[in-house]
Amino acid sequence: MAETKTKVTLVGTVLAKPGIEFVYEGESSECGTCKVKKACNNLIRGHRYRIVTIRSTHHECAVHLNGATAVEVMEAPVSMLISADMAMVNSKIKVEFSCNKTDCRSYPLCRPDGVVEGEKYMVTDVLGNASDICSKGRSLKLVEIKPV
Numbered sequence: 001m002a003e004t005k006t007k008v009t010l011v012g013t014v015l016a017k018p019g020i021e022f023v024y025e026g027e028s029s030e031c032g033t034c035k036v037k038k039a040c041n042n043l044i045r046g047h048r049y050r051i052v053t054i055r056s057t058h059h060e061c062a063v064h065l066n067g068a069t070a071v072e073v074m075e076a077p078v079s080m081l082i083s084a085d086m087a088m089v090n091s092k093i094k095v096e097f098s099c100n101k102t103d104c105r106s107y108p109l110c111r112p113d114g115v116v117e118g119e120k121y122m123v124t125d126v127l128g129n130a131s132d133i134c135s136k137g138r139s140l141k142l143v144e145i146k147p148v
Contacts, residue, residue: 006052006072010040012064021050021076023114030062040068047147048114050076077144081109081130082123087141091123092148099136106133109142121145 015022024043031037036059043049050073057070086093097117099110109130115121125144134140 006074007042008039008055008070008072009042009049010036010059010061010068011051011071011073012061013058013066013069014064016051016054016069016071018051018054021048023048028063034062036068039070043073044147046114046116048076048078049073075147076114077124077146078112078114079109079127079142079144080112080115081106081134081140082143082145084129084139084141087123087126087143089123089126092120093123093145094118094120095145098138099134101135104135106130106135115145120148122148 011022024045024047026045027037027041031041034040040061051071052074053072055070055072059068061068080095082093082095095115095117097111099107101107104110122145123143124146127142127144130140130142
C-alpha cells in the first residue's frame with residue numbers, strides 16, 4: 001500500500017491531540033493580518049483530516065482559545081454509502097450526491113462531512129452491504145474512501 005503523506009499545519013491548541021479528526025472549513029475573517037495564516041490555511045477546504053503528531057511550535061491566535069499548535073495531519077478516510085456497482089477496492093470514483101432526503105436515517109452516510117461533491121476518491125475498503133437501509137430502494141454498499 002502507498003505511503004501516507006502528512007502535512008504540517010496549525011490547529012487550536014485545545015484540539016491538538018493525536019487521533020482527533022476535523023473537516024477543514026477554510027480561512028476565518030480573523031486571520032486577515034496574522035503572520036502565520038499560510039501555515040494554518042494550507043489544507044483543502046471540505047476535506048477530513050486526522051492529527052497524527054503534535055509538534056512543540058505554538059503561536060498566539062485570534063481565532064483559537066489558548067493559541068494554535070503545529071501538528072502533522074493526514075487526510076482521513078471517510079465512510080460513505082455508494083452505488084453497489086462502484087464499490088470495488090482500489091477503484092476511483094467521482095462523488096455525486098444523488099439523494100437529498102434530509103429526513104432519511106442514512107443521509108449522513110450518503111452525504112458525509114469531509115467529502116466534496118465532484119471530486120475523485122479511491123475506495124479503500126468495502127465495509128458491507130447496505131441496500132436494506134436506503135429508503136429509495138437503491139442498491140448501496142458502505143465503503144471507506146480517501147481523496148485521490
